[in-house]
Amino acid sequence: MTIRFDGRVAIVTGAGNGLGRVHALGLAARGAKVVINDFGGARDGKGGSSEAALKVVEEIRAAGGTAIANGANVTDFEQVKAMVEQAKAEFGRVDVLINNAGILRDKTLSKVEMADFQAVVDVHLMGAVYCTKAVWEIMREQNYGRILMTSSASGLFGNFGQSNYAAAKMAVVGFMNALSIEGKKNDIRVNTIAPIAATRMTNDVLPEAMLERIRPEQVTPAALFLVSENAPTKTILSAGGGVFTATQLVDTAPVYFSDKELSPEALEANFAKIANWNTARPYADSNAQVQALIEKAIKSMQA
Structure with missing residues (x-):
């Protein structure tokens, strides 16, 4: 059965470039009305411009779709609430949220400034928290919602020089775990994607030969599946280069030690x-x- 989003309204953060842009184009092509959120900052989060978001809106409209731009900074809860209010006023509901916005400020823990550590956590974790909180009651009232977190192999398995990024990316998995339980009775399904793709976030992190083989378009099908009507919940999918894996947190069988043995x-x-x-x-x-x-x-x- 073809996955469609007709009648659905989606918000995609960080949608002016890279994966967010491709996710938004994919949603719009399948019938969704899309809010293109992008603060317009550089890769490290500095600066700001609505130009990138507006270009994606133009792309969608040129293809016959429906979209509006929004320049909210996801680390500002008041701006995020205003974005959701704009979506509700324009389209009447919010069905899908893709928390994609992100920044990088890579340094080892011994060298990283705490302000840079905090900035990365604020965007990846608190940005996801603020956006999710802002749409949560709408989704509860309509008894339908699909929310996607964006994690990373760095968070799931660790990476040198990315303690700030890894901490935030693992945190959104814990956020998903709790929300998938809280949202169950109102059919709010919460999942996580761990993408590997050639974007401005990875251009100088991965080898050029690899970048040529990991296009954002090869990741978006997983994102669309995870926010579709028949999506699972509490699922982590890694995606890159047309390859997909599922990740779970698991526990080994309990081993008991008596008080006499315990040491x-x-x-x-x-x-x-x-x-x-x-x-x-x-x-x-x-x-x-x-x-x-x-x-x-x-x-x-x-x-």
Whole structure:
């Protein structure tokens, strides 16, 4: 069945360039009315201009689609609320939010200034929080919403010189985990994409030969799937170069130590058993994980 967004209204942040632009074009081509949000800053978040957002709006309109531009800075909650109010006034609802806006200020922890660390966290994490908070009640009232977080391999697995970026990118996964539970009864589905694509964010980070093989257009199908009507929820998809993987947080089977056995030395001696990834499995929520540990403790004490 063809995935369409007819009658749906989408907000895409950071949509003036790169992945956000392609996500927005893809939504519009499939029938969505799109709010093109872009602060217009440089890759490090400095500066600001509405020119990029307006160009994407022109592209969409030239192709017969419907779009408006918005220059809100996602780190300013008042501006974000005004953006959502504009979308509601213009189109009557908000069905899809893609939290794509991002900046880079790469330095090792020993060299990074705390202001730069904070700026990256503010855009990636708090920008996603502010935008999500601003649309949440609308989506609850209409009993429908699709929200996409943007993470990264740096957040999921780590990368040298990106402690600020990695911290923020892993944080949005935790945000998704909680919201996918909170939004369930109102059919608000929350997912995460971890893209690999040639954009201004990666132009001097990845080798040129690789950049030629990882176009943003190869990532957007995953984004559109994750905000579609039949999307899953609490799902992380990595996407790049036409290749896709699913990522989960998993836990190994609980290993019990009695009070008599319990010591740091016992943990060291049995660490291979504790970290036996052949026993790993995901949990629906934190309660399920805690319950598994407590049940193991109770059964072991009774044995």
